[in-house]
Amino acid sequence: MNSNNRSFLSRWWKFILIAIKGEEKDFITGNVDRAIFLLSIPMILEMAMESLFAVVDVFFVAQVSVDAVATVGLTEAVMMLVYSMAIGLSMAATGMIARRIGERDFKGAADGAVQAMILAISIALVVGMVGIFFAEDILRLMGGSVGLIEQGVGYTRIMLTGNITIMLLFLLNAVFRSAGDASLAMRSLWLANGLNIILDPCFIFGLGPFPELGVQGAAVATNIGRGSGIIFQLFILFGGKGLIKITWENIKVNGPVLRRLFNLAIGGVSQYLIGSASWIFLVRIVSIFGSEVVAGYTIAFRLIMFTILPSWGLSLAAATLVGQNLGADQPERAEKSVWKCALYNMLFLLVVSLVFGIFAREFVMLFSSQPEVVQYGAMSLRYICFGYVFFAYGMVINQAFNGAGDTKTPTMVSLIAYWVFQIPFAYVTAVLWDWGPKGVFLTVAISISLYALISIHIFRKGRWKTVQV
Secondary structure (H helix, E strand, O other), X not given: OOHHHHHHHHHHHHHHHHHHHOOOOOOOOOOHHHHHHHHHHHHHHHHHHHHXXXXXXXXXXXXXXXXXXXXXXXXXXXXXXXXXXXXXXXXXXXXXHHHHHHOOOHHHHHHHHHHHHHHXXXXXXXXXXXXXXXXXXXXXXXXXXXXXXHHHHXXXXXXXXXXXXXXXXXXXHHHHHHOOOHHHHHHHHHHHHHHHHHHHHHHHHOOOOOOOOOHHHHHHHHHHHHHHHHHHHHHHHHHOOOOOOOOOOOOOOOHHHHHHHHHHHHHXXXXXXXHHHHHHHHHHHHHOOOHHHHHHHXXXXXXXXXXXXXXXXHHHHHHHHHHHHHHOOOHHHHHHHHHHHHHHHHHHHXXXXXXXXXXXXXXXXXXXXXXXXXXXXXXXXXXXXXXXXXXXXXXXXXXXXXXOOOOHHHHHHHHHHHHHHHHHHHHHHHHHOOOOHHHHHHHHHHHHHHHHHHHHHHHHHOHHHHOOO
16 A cells, blocks of 8 residues: 555544544534535444444344234334434424524523423323323234234333333434534444343343343333433533533523424424324335235335435434534535535445345345245335435435424425325335235335425525524
8 A cells, every 4th residue: 555545544534533533513614525524424323323223123033033023113113203203303403403503602502402302201201101001002003913912012012101212312412413513422322222232132032131021122122222322411411521511500491492492393293204104104005915024124124224324314414514504604505515415325325225236135134034024025125225316315405404494395395205195106006006015115216206306306496595493
């Protein structure tokens, strides 16, 4: 290796270390590519750990039974509603807090963080009560067999009851990212999911002193891991070690801030509820064709999440850059950041789609050797990857809307792409046209492409630059 190559690698390694350590927090000045790199690296690593957790989780559960995997799939479809609320609220908080950071109003940022926590805890308590009393009914409604419900109801109940760990983990990480402290968000998720990966086999199979809980052991491990991550987050926020410092002065209900955040959150939550509800309907349609198809679809979905979540990290970087630069009255820099993030995201997902398209069966066979599960898992993976290149732009641009505080536009785009088109067309192709599961998988690819094209068209009009938060 010559001196020029060594110098090049040395510079890149230096930038990676700066990003991971979180040593730079000013993203409204200087080179845009440098800002994207320093923000996105910890976000991508954060989401990579989350995606690894998803894959490891289903890997261990697959050792129990096909019904166990199907239980995770059906529960995951319902939990998407919880994720949608957590992510939607997080996006609302990102729009507000990033704007305050750009304005250098750090107290206002802390006030926004506390009000977001109040909303998150309130929502989590309601969802937890639903989990306690209606877990069995939810699995039955989703099309679970009697045997599946008997084996998996404990998993569903624990996941829904412990949803507060999802709500707060996602929200508080959004607070860190909004302030440019992406490395802190990364560390908290690494802690949470690292513990989950370690505890998963312990609680599922009863290793050492741990009880053998089967599929519900995965839920126990998940909640312990995420709960530990939240403790770490609160320690940072109350310990005054980040840009946002929460003190006793901030811990109160702030009516004006809470109302503004709530209005933003309605749009943020709605857009993800729309997307998540569409997934529930899709899983319900897929369940018509049996547990093996649901299991294959679940494995494919986890593999897709393995790649989408790092890509999501790049999208979150765009949201932070938009919010902070609009707060600093630099809309053109904000727009430039979005197009660059979208291009990098497209190149990444193009490579992923090629790999998954060629080796779909091999990837699915890492989790199951049952022929039908492998067949439908590989089919799902290949079809959905067709829409990856377009979806790369859709992800980034819709996060840019959220970062600007415009949560209504992504809601309308999601409504058109997922409810007006995706759900009816999936049913028509799978059931009425008798295409079977293939109809659902093809519909997903088409709908995410439609989602991206509509988003690009609206973004070019530039109305998001004038939104007030």
